[in-house]
Amino acid sequence: MILYNVLIVLAAFIGMEMVAWLAHKYIMHGFLWYLHKDHHKKEDEGFLEHNDFFFIIFAIPGIASLFIGLQNDFNFFFWIGLGITLYGMAYFFVHDIFIHQRFKIFRNSDHVYFQAIRRAHKMHHKHLQKEQGECFGMLWVPIKYFKNARKSKRALKA
Numbered sequence: 001m002i003l004y005n006v007l008i009v010l011a012a013f014i015g016m017e018m019v020a021w022l023a024h025k026y027i028m029h030g031f032l033w034y035l036h037k038d039h040h041k042k043e044d045e046g047f048l049e050h051n052d053f054f055f056i057i058f059a060i061p062g063i064a065s066l067f068i069g070l071q072n073d074f075n076f077f078f079w080i081g082l083g084i085t086l087y088g089m090a091y092f093f094v095h096d097i098f099i100h101q102r103f104k105i106f107r108n109s110d111h112v113y114f115q116a117i118r119r120a121h122k123m124h125h126k127h128l129q130k131e132q133g134e135c136f137g138m139l140w141v142p143i144k145y146f147k148n149a150r151k152s153k154r155a156l157k158a
Contacts, residue, residue, distance in 0.1 A: 005079045012083025013090075017139050020058075020091070024136040028054065033130040040128050047102065055088075062088060095121075095138055115149035116141055 028036040028051075039051035062084035069078020096102045098114065099121045109115070120141035127133045135141055 005076075008076055008079035009083040009086065012080045013087045016084055016087035017137060020087075021137045021140075023054075023058075025133070029130040029133050029136075037130065040125060055092075059085075059088060091138055110153065112146060112149040112153060115152065116145035119148060120145045 035050045035053050038049045062081050065077045065081030065084060067081075069075050069081055072078075094117065098106045098109070099118055101107065117139070120135040120137075123145075124133060124135040135145075
């Protein structure tokens with residue numbers, strides 16, 4: 001039963017990357033662009049953005065699943081909610097803390113994976129309008145960014 005629950009959490013976590021990619025491309029860069037566009041501005045206008053409302057929007061399914069699962073003896077909804085919530089935590093740490101440096105920690109990571117994520121996100125933000133974007137994922141990015149990060153790391157060692 002423990003393995004089954006762990007698999008549900010992992011499936012929900014991985015599924016959230018796909019949900020986040022689709023939501024980012026088609027909702028945030030679509031009909032809810034008015035909430036997301038301040039995230040693409042170059043000037044720093046403060047700590048909070050309209051884009052931060054997506055935290056609430058995306059937290060609702062996780063909270064609802066956790067609640068329903070708790071009310072029903074920790075059924076599968078609880079484990080789905082846990083996977084969604086863990087993805088939300090990963091998003092906060094990777095996107096808000098590591099990439100955008102909302103808190104000035106984890107600044108000097110030279111790990112290939114983190115450099116690839118940071119570079120892919122930078123490429124996403126080079127587009128200031130909602131059209132013609134790229135790299136809509138957060139944890140999974142195109143392989144070319146890993147290759148570039150490895151190449152840069154080797155060049156620094158030489």
